[in-house]
Amino acid sequence: MSNTLNFEGWVCPIPLRDHPNIVMGHGGGGKLSAELVEHLFLPAFKNEILDNLGDSAILKLTGDRLAFSTDSYVVQPLFFPGGNIGDLAVNGTINDIAMSGATPLYLSSGFILEEGLSLEALGTIADSMGAAARAAGVALVTGDTKVVDRGHGDGVFINTSGFGLIPEGVDIKPTNARPGDVVIVSGEIGTHGIAIMSVREGLEFETVIETDSAPLHGLVAEMLAVSREIHVLRDPTRGGVASATNEIAQAAKVGIVLHERKLPVAPAVHAACELLGMDPIYVANEGKLLAIVPPNVAEPLLERMRLHPLGTKAAIIGEVTSQHPGMVVAKTGLGATRVVDMQIGEQLPRIC
């Protein structure tokens, strides 16, 4: 069968046809559960390890250092310009693994479904997870599904965990940032957060802003081919570049200086942020990375990154300093300095 789920084309899923929406029984461990797995998840995720349907996936590995990560996805709305919760859940965990320089290999997926969720929506989500995993060369090898009463969930929550192998000689972690290092961003910032907000808040912009959700391990592999001296990698998701750099500054007990004029921001995102009174430096990304690298490898890295489709707009945006340890400051457009603090909660649209 094709990768696109088409309920009309199915031969035997009588129970699924009987229930166009998720019912409590889909999480009950009986026939309905089994049929959901057989007819919805297995075709979408399709791989040999999963097809064995054991209680656990059995995996062979060659290597001695694993990067292991988990993340839960609760995004609303479930579908947004350029993606949905499914591909976000796959790419997000791939990126967490890739930020250790590892090659992601296997993912698990846990679903918490709300009674009443349409099977068509779930099918589309599962399908895009499968597609995202295949595109990234990773396998979804084990999973779980639970159903909660209507009103006790938000359609679907997804947890993905995963791991990958770290190549020999690669040592990437936040505490490695050193004074003198250079901060690189792989592309335009703030896109995902604005894409979500544009649909969540019912904002009508003239241009549709699509999420930047993408798996970054390919770009990381290219970067490691240039130099294994990369000190830190980070994907600036929630809290944006501001939070990610603050976390690094605190972990490594160094200061970071960012140059506002060098931060790449797409014109539509810039305009939306102006309209909403938001600062793109705090807005979430899902397909961008920050790299902190010794100055001597910065230029060759940048050159190679710009050849990769996910790095065409890569830029040097700052440097690490021994001054103001634990703090991030930005040089403003006018050449003054301001402190870039972590936010306390969500960034809120300002009234004035």
Added chain:
Amino acid sequence: MKYLDEFRNPDLAEKLLEDIHRLAKQPWAIMEVCGGQTHSIIRNGIDQLLPDTIELIHGPGCPVCVTPLEMIDKALAIAAQPGVIFCSFGDMLRVPGSEKDLFRIKSEGGDVRIVYSPLDAVKIARENPEREVVFFGIGFETTAPANAMAVFQAKQQGLTNFSMLVSHVLVPPAIAAIMESPTSRVQGFLAAGHVCSVMGYWEYDPLVEKYQIPIVITGFEPLDVLEGIRMTVRQLEEGRAEVENAYPRSVKYEGNEPAQKMLADIFQVTDRTWRGIGEIPRSGWKLSDAYRDFDAEIKYAVSDIRTQESALCRSGEVLQGLIKPNQCAAFGKECTPRKPLGATMVSSEGACAAYFQYGRFTALDQPVIELESA
């Protein structure tokens, strides 16, 4: 971005700064009235680039900062009622009332929603006829026309489930109150450009006349703010006290007359308490008698809620430029951005929050980069 990037041009900013440095011969204290201007000053670091002799005093023009504690408590009481959908601009959600904030009410089951326009709240009311929808109508003259329009539309559409908790404040009475204060140090004002887009600047003629103080209508982008400062310093150095317009691309002398007409119909002038400052006579708007059915204070009988401000918090003196934030005993101790006592510590451009950040930075032992003038 067209009409924005031009007003952030660093080369032109450099020229304006050179001009200001050349003009400023004596020390001057200038108050920017509007929170949007404070935001621009902090965000761009404009205060660091000015001559040491020019002091910017952050004025009481952040609507979030001056909305009185009592009004926040009224909002919380209404938002907690079952069946109510309470709509607000985003940055009001984190402002602490005496015990909670709107985020807390939401977590406890209140239906609190962020909207971008009061007209969205009217739409929610129309779509949810079985629910009561309340909009938190705060702000200066800038946000007033949209709030007035929301009430006007609700009445036209015959909506009985829409009301507004109004806490509008007005700029000219606040300027007068600051000038009446015997301890005021302010020698010139940057007036709020967007307020003047609506109201014009005819209201400032009597103030200039009475207090002999320069008032310059100023915009919000870095070049706008610098131009406003330049014109104010020039007036001060030349011994003039006039109303000047440094924001002519947006502001006309007479303002937006249709908007003013609607405001006069829907609102009426009232005494208003300003957080941290106290009551200023005739310094706010409430709904006029013709629209009293839409007044949430009456509808939910919350007029009796009376709240005292924190005894520790001296944000009123900060807002009037009488003390620096770090001269308050609670600063950085009982009061931090995470646990603010007063609204000037809440919003990132509030004078106390801004000071907290920079204090952290400049207090470091190491020499710091380019912050000598901060």
